Amino acid sequence: MPFECRGCWHVWEEEYVVRHIEDAHGNAGEIWLRAGLPVPPPSPGAICPHCGSQQATTFPDGYLARHPELIPPAQPVAPDATPLLSPVRKPLY
Ligand SMILES: [Zn+2]
Numbered sequence: 001m002p003f004e005c006r007g008c009w010h011v012w013e014e015e016y017v018v019r020h021i022e023d024a025h026g027n028a029g030e031i032w033l034r035a036g037l038p039v040p041p042p043s044p045g046a047i048c049p050h051c052g053s054q055q056a057t058t059f060p061d062g063y064l065a066r067h068p069e070l071i072p073p074a075q076p077v078a079p080d081a082t083p084l085l086s087p088v089r090k091p092l093y
Helices: none
Strands: 002-005 010-015 017-022 028-034 036-037 055-056
Touching: none
Parallel strands: none
Antiparallel strands: 002 010, 002 055, 017 028, 028 036
């Protein structure tokens, strides 16, 4: 789930697993798991790992995919090995 800090505009992602549960009385609920441990639901009030601000908001999943400029590139772009020009054919004469 993507997060964004309103204090420093730091963007990060945390992996959560949401378990849907139902107790003996038929009451449905959710359990949020992070690294296998139950945690409170992450929104709102997530703490920014950059500045410690609690003014962090969440994005819907897939938000960062539509805003790739927010994510620093993980690795340099590999050079394209494809030649730019097609081979020049020599004249037959
Ligand atoms: Zn921050």
